[in-house]
Amino acid sequence: MRIPLANSCVLFAATVAACYVVSHDVTAQGPGASESAAASTTTPRLPDGRPDLNGTWGPPGPGRGAQLKLPDGSICVTNCADLLPPAAAGRDGGAPAAQGRGGTRGAPPRNFPKYKPEFLAKVKELDEGQVKFDTALKCQPPGVPRIGPPAKILQTAKEAVFLYDDLNGPFFRVITLDGRPHRPVSDGRTYLGDSIGKWEGDTLVVETVNFNEDTWLIDNGAFHTKDLRVIERLTRTGDKLTYQAISYDPAVLVEPWEGRVRNLQITDQQIDEPLRCEDRDLEHVVNGAHHDNVR
């Protein structure tokens, strides 16, 4: 027996569309709108004058995991874009299905590192065998920059601590801000490397080195060497935070790889310790297909 999805979707869409229009109008005319906008442009600062990056940071708007809720308790988590009015579906960070990440094997992501010709065959081999070779699919730390922007930042004048509630586990990075150099390589190479930071104006610039070679820059076979160097830039403006990572690995890359700019906003939601990660799927994957990583 099939669910009469079409009929319920029509009703669902009509209800959502009608209510979106009304709620949108009410919000736009609210007396506190301009005051809120002014408040969000003020960048908090620590006693040392640096921008205060402390807090939990998430995607603006609904982001991934957005959903529609109905009065009867129904929740639509994905593939809801067709049910939204165009204005809602097209907002930054809108419904997941509207993001168009592409991303099956053979269709590289739009922003993919440019490898030297002699390494293209290796990338292809790793891409086609990602289910076998990609340690991130086996609950290992995803590395930098693949792990993406921190979910939470704890900051003092001497250091910033990045916390991640990653699907593969809870991870942290300590970024020293007191001018000390990187730890020696003899201390060991790690998944998330060794990070030091400095301020360039109001931008926190983090340099990370001493990586192991077990991680990739991104999906689709984007390997790196142990000499990878990643520069991350974080700039807070009001309640917004922009993040971008640039990866330097001249031994294999034609040019530095610039990850996409991530626009985040502060949130009062707390992060939790991720639950146990235990892959039980890879043995069932029949053709090595995988999707792009949104990190």
Place this chain on the structure above:
Amino acid sequence: MRSTVCAVVFMLVGAGPATSFAHHSVSGQFDLTKEVTLKGIVSGVDWGNPHIYVVLDVPEQNGTKITWKLETFPPAQMKRAGITKELIMGKPAEVVTATIRPARDGSLHLGYLERLTYQDGHFYQLSSNEEEQLRRRGGQ
């Protein structure tokens, strides 16, 4: 008054932590071109990363039952959606309708959960984003 009503009916959840969701491909493991409808009782929910599994006991005509394992989102994505383990479990012994995509490798009683509908009609739509992408391309 109208705005109050609509705030209940249409709600997009605000920003949460920038948790990562990506893992292996759903289409590499499950056949997104095939749809199977099951009726059974949710007997358990394995709430763990990288994917939650819903355990569905489907009764057979001979009095036995077949236990299906249905993969769905990671816990963080469920949390953002406001769906808890208890909500998925439903009422005790409640018969629910599950729309699933079967495993491609021939594994019996393994599927990807697309939608779970309860006796009073409310549902959780959890389908894969890949499915949407494939559908927009005309399927493959």
